[in-house]
Amino acid sequence: MPTNVYDPPALERGTLRVTPLGGLGEIGRNMTVFEYDGKLLIVDCGVLFPEEHQPGVDLILPDFEPIKNRLDDVVGVVLTHGHEDHIGAVPYLLKLKSDIPLIGSKLTLALVEAKLKEHRLKAYTLTVEEGQEEQVGPFDLEFVAVNHSIPDALAVAIHTDAGTVLATGDFKMDQLPLDGRLTDLRAFASLGEDGVDLFLVDSTNADVPGFTPLERAIGPVLDQVIAKAPRRVIVASFSSHVHRVQQVIDAAAANGRRVAFLGRSMVRNMTIAEDLGYLHVPDGVLIDYEKAKDLPDDKIVYMSTGSQGEPMAVLSRMANIDHAIEVGEGDTVILASSLIPGNENAVYRVIDGLTKLGANVVHKGNAKVHVSGHAAAGELLYCYNILQPRNVMPVHGEYRHLMANAKLAQDTGIPAENTIIAENGTVVDLRGGVAKVVGQLALGFVYVDGSSVGEITDADLKDRRILGEEGFISVIVVVDAATGRIITGPEVHARGFAEDDSVFDDVKPKIAAALTEAAQSGVRDTHALSQVVRRTIGRWVNQRLRRRPMIVPLVIEA
Amino acid sequence: MPTNVYDPPALERGTLRVTPLGGLGEIGRNMTVFEYDGKLLIVDCGVLFPEEHQPGVDLILPDFEPIKNRLDDVVGVVLTHGHEDHIGAVPYLLKLKSDIPLIGSKLTLALVEAKLKEHRLKAYTLTVEEGQEEQVGPFDLEFVAVNHSIPDALAVAIHTDAGTVLATGDFKMDQLPLDGRLTDLRAFASLGEDGVDLFLVDSTNADVPGFTPLERAIGPVLDQVIAKAPRRVIVASFSSHVHRVQQVIDAAAANGRRVAFLGRSMVRNMTIAEDLGYLHVPDGVLIDYEKAKDLPDDKIVYMSTGSQGEPMAVLSRMANIDHAIEVGEGDTVILASSLIPGNENAVYRVIDGLTKLGANVVHKGNAKVHVSGHAAAGELLYCYNILQPRNVMPVHGEYRHLMANAKLAQDTGIPAENTIIAENGTVVDLRGGVAKVVGQLALGFVYVDGSSVGEITDADLKDRRILGEEGFISVIVVVDAATGRIITGPEVHARGFAEDDSVFDDVKPKIAAALTEAAQSGVRDTHALSQVVRRTIGRWVNQRLRRRPMIVPLVIEA
Incomplete structure (x- = not known):
């Protein structure tokens, strides 16, 4: 939550207002709202994946609150690419208003539409490509290729x-x-010549010195590993990383192996990518998973999901011997993927499990089988120098990434006062080449859990953390409504708690005595009696067992 | 749990039996038992820190079960060094039998004794040093310096x-x-000449290629960072890393700054290290924390704990503005420490919080301020070649580390059949230069939680994980013992659950109807009635809300 919340002034005519709703101070749920002349344009609408202090949460959405009453003014949502942290929240936005148009490239929209189909939604879409210009409401849009x-x-x-x-x-x-599709620095140069007033720039790798290595440097490594592999090869990567999969296919084909896709999202995305011409599969290389089993072990490469140790994905199930493919001695597993912070233990458990089954596990810790998708510091410097933007607002990153990116901008000569370190909900107005912060909205986390959206609160998560760390003790007492006399109980039950329930035999008489005393002094209200129970057992548990479980007192009148 | 449990034969006279109780397949709780001629020698007795799937657990101990009935036969515990994963379980062992002698170097024993004091224990100790030989029961021990x-x-x-x-x-x-104290390869060479029959070797970094850089390479980096720091400097590291702290002190002194220790374990350990001559503090450099506050900002270095993002340690509290030292613009924070897998998110939260407060945060991701304490692959090769042991059993590591270490041994010419990949509880007998696996004990995790040791079970942890992910719903119904008729309820309460309790209004009549039907068909047993409640609400929650919380039905007779 921002520390310093204040409302922006009414938006003046002729001023552009920029409000990021997500993606600042976090890696994920990227979404920025642009307002001009009474109309809103949204760029990206992604999800954030929960961390360990947000247990049981499936997804986190941007807080749509600032635009909830203005959905009729939204002229479109530009989706920059097809990753979950940029498109994942689209179904939740369209559930609020289903006819908001989506604007994006062919592959991006195909991936969004596949996602919408799972939510039983269909969208109005406008397919665009690099170099194209489109007027969308009062916004003149120009699309530029990036890789x-x-x-x-x-x-x-x-x-x-x-x-x-x-x-x-x-x-x-x-x-x-x-694919030969460069980030179009000529277009950047031309925009820079004409003058860029505000530059919203990816910060994910701004604190990584130097340059991100070439994607194509991975191909020869894959080729070598596959060439040496005596039996089956299983490669895990992100299911949307078409070029990584392309290199696996090429390395497999070069070594006379066929490729079978494994995992629902891998099959779905690669089918889309091949249909649309982004993935090029030589004739006869792809094989259906069911038929692949009949091939000799040294003639197959499985391309699978699960590179982040996700418990239900193919790779984890293989490591737990819970998959039709039983990994064994001589098999080679390649994790051609990053290691997202927070997933380390899960990924290492998978690596360990596979190693134990006899597999040779190749991963970015022991071979060059992954490169990042984000510009490192050296690349960002090129950007700043080519564009020479008047104002910069680093986006897509945790605070340290935004700071590192602002520092790079300043190193190229952009004044510190023109580099805006914003938070989600920071309102920035742009006019006449001047960008300034004019407000700070209070935005929250919107948690998706099962079929519920935004119903679970931070208080619920706090309860879960306590329950998950300490378990709970419930105490049930049935009392006579008129006299407060105990009819049944106290019964004490514990779950997720170290002790046998018999340990509570000791405290039951104390609870009964405390309740009797309260009843005798005239307390009848079950809530007040519950508090007596809570205090009595809470103190006992804390002193006797040095624990602080959740105490759930249930005093019931009969 | 090992897959293949079988009892070893009775130990023959003249055979040495080696049984690791902890540290194999995991990083932590190192402990190995040696049996010869009816007597037991233990090497190390450490703790393991829990992972995220072991919520609320404070520590994990080795399973002492195999030696519980043989404590009278234990002639001593050799402690190789003073880290928690080698000494942390000593208090729990001594609580079983307090007069087991502890054998270790001066610093190691001092750290153990400080720990025992917190548990109100005192131990019999034997201080040894490198080069020393001691007969302990039937074991002739020879101690060798390692760094x-x-x-x-x-x-x-x-x-x-x-x-x-x-x-x-x-x-x-x-x-x-x-400190000039080399790992004594001359002693290794001499042992090798005489013949090492079984080599138990640290595997932690066996999968890291090359050589661990020099500790002293960090000094100049610290010096540069401190020299450039405009205001206060706060360095966080492990509280037992005397040489790292030494380098911080030296860099501080070189830059005309004084040093204050922060954090209980830092103060305690560095006091011990200085008293025993392991830490050398130039006159007038150390200053009490309380007095340090009066120094100018550019004259102080705080040396603190909390480098792993531990929520209660100094550094996290600074990041959360919950510490007397309020970090601000111009302050420099150095995390001169590793990043233990699983702690990434916590550490990055601390880095982000400090950055947000204005601090310049230096860490191993952006500067060479940490080196490992374990031999990498290149070093291990030297060891194998100098020792040429007959048999090798890699220890201290997860499975992939043990495998990588065995591979290195084999690369130097040790036959594969002489490299033993053991698990905790694997029983290895050594006689006449031949080491062979003769049994596999079933060992478990012993969880410490609050004041309880070994009482919490894996089932409790499973309950906690469910509670922590999904919360729980309790349903209380008071029924007439004779008729089964509902007197009060159903009352439904939920915690850690997304919905408001009013959502359950819908299901209460269904529960009541199901109970009435059961009662009418003659069911009286409260356990059976509870199952009716569980099924009814469980199905409803799953279908209606797509959730699977813990269901706690409480049917009470009155």
């Missing part, structure tokens, strides 16, 4: 009379990309 | 007529250690 760890990513320049904003989305500047 | 991330670490050679075992403890081979 990233998914094909067909776009940056978007937003022109209004208030000035020009360039939002990169996620990007890097691979100078030899597999 | 590690704590001073005064020892390897131990165990000679019996059955053969010679060398156990390294944790070690690396820093060739220019700060």
Whole structure:
């Protein structure tokens, strides 16, 4: 929560207002709202994945509160690329208003539509490509090719009379990309010549010195590992990383092996990518998983999900001997993927499990089988120098990433007062080349849990943390409504608690005595009696067992 | 749990039996039992720190079960060095039998004794040093200097007529250690000449290629960072890492700054280290924390705990503005420490919090301020070649580390059949130069939680995980014992659950109807009635809300 909440002034005509709703101070749920002339344009609408202090949460959405009453003013949602942290919240936005148009590249929209289908939604879409210009309400949009760890990513320049904003989305500047589709620095240069008033720039790797290595440097490593593999090869990566999968397919084909996709999202995304021409599979290389089992072990590469140790994904199930493919001696497993912070223990458990089964496990810790999808510090410096933007607002990153990115901007000569370190909900107004912070909204986390959206609260999560760390003790007492006399109980039950329930035999008479005393002094209210129970057993547990479980007193009148 | 449990045969006279109770397949709770001629020698007795799937657990102990009835036969516990994963379980062992002698170096024993004092225990101790030989029961012990991330670490050679075992403890081979105390390769060579029959060797970094950099390479980096720091400097590291702290003190002194220790364990350990001559503090450099506050900001370095993001340690509290030292603009924070897998999110939260307060945060991700304490693959190869042991049993590591270490042994020419990949509880007999696996004990995790030891079970942890992910719903119904008729209820309460309790209004009549039907068909038993409640609400919650909380039905007779 921001420390310093204040309302922005009414938006003046001719001023562009920029309000990030997500993605600042966090890696995920990227979403920024642009307002001009009474209309809203949204760039990206992603989800954030929960951390360990948010147990049981499936997804975290941006807080739509500031736009909930203005959905009729939304002229479109630009989706820069097809990753979950940029498109994952679209179904939840469309559930509020289903006819908001989605604007994006061919692959991006195909992935969004597959996702919407799972939610039984259909959307109005506008497919765009690099170089294309579109007027969307009062916003003149210009799309610029960028490369990233998914094909067909776009940056978007937003022109209004208030000035020009360039939002990169996620990007890097691979100078030899597999598909030849460079981040278009000529377009950046041209935008820079004309003047970029505000630059919203990906900060994910701003604290990584130097340059992100080439994606194509991974191919020869995959080739070598597959060439040496005596039996089956299983490669795990992100299910949207088309170029990584392309390199696996090429390395497999070069070594006379066929490839079978494993995992629902891998099959779905690669089918889309091949259909649309982003993935190129030589004839006869792909094979259905069911048929792959009949091939000799040294003739197959399985391309699977689960590179982050997700418990239900293919790779974890293999490690737990809970998958039809039984990994064994001589098999090779390649984790051609990053290791997202927080997933380390899960991933190492998978590596250990597979090693124990006899597999040779190759991962980024022992081979060059992964490169990042984000521009490192060296690349960002190029960007700043080519664009020379008047104002910079680093986005997509935790606070340290935003700070590191602002520092890079300043190193290239952008004044410190023109580099805006914003939070989610920071309201920035742009006019006449001047960008300034004019407000700070109070935004929250919107948790998706099962079929509930936004119903679980931080208080619920705190309860879960206590329950998960300490368990609970419930005490049930049935009392006579008129006299307060105990009819039944106290019964004491504990779950997730170290002791046998018999340990409570000791405290039951104390609870009964405390209740009797309270009843004798005239207390009848069950809530007040519950508090007596809570205090009595709480103190006892704390002193006797040095524990602080949740205490759930249930005093019932009969 | 090992898959293949079988009892070893009775131990033959003249055979040495080696049984690791902890530290294999995990990083922590190192403990190995040696049996010869009816007597037991223990090497190390450490704790393991819990992972996220073991919520609320404070510590995990080795399973003492195999020696519980043989404590009278234990002739001593050799402690190789003073880290928690080698000494932390000593108090729990001594609580079973308080007069088991402890054998270790001066610093190691001092740290153990400080720990025992907190448990109100005192121990019999024997202080040894490198080069020393001691007969302990039927075991002839010979202590060998090794270096590690704590001073005064020892390897131990165990000679019996059955053969010679060398156990390294944790070690690396820093060739220019700060204290000049090299891992004694001359002693290794001499042991090798005489013949090492079984080599128990640290595997922690066996999968890291190359060589661990020199500890002293960190000094100049610390010096540069401190020299450039405009205001206060706060350095966080492990509270037992004497040489790291030494380098901080030296860099502080070189820059005209004084040093204050922060955090209970830092103060305690550094007091011990200085008293015993392991830490050398120039006159007038140390200053009490209370007095340090009066110094100018550019004249102080705080040396603190909390480098792993532990929520109650100094550094986390600073990041949360919950410490007397309010970190602000111009302050420099150095995390001169490793990043233990599983702690990433907590550490990054601390880094982010401090950055947000204005501090410049230096850590191993952006500067060379940490080196490991364990031998990497290159160093291990030296060891194998100098020792040429007949048999090798990699210890101290997860499965992948043990495998990587065995592979290194084999690369130097040790036959695969002589490299033993053991688990906790694997029983290995050594006689006449032959080591073989003769049994596999079933050992468990012993959880410490508050004042309870070994009372919490894996089932309790499973309950906690469910509670922590999903919360619980309790349903209370008071029924007439004779008729089964409902007197009060159903009352439904939920905690850690997404919905408001009013959502249950819908299901209460269903529960009442199900109970009435059961009562009418003659069911009276409260357990059976509870199951009716559980099924009714469980199905409803799952279908209606797509959730699977713990259901706690409480049917009470009155």
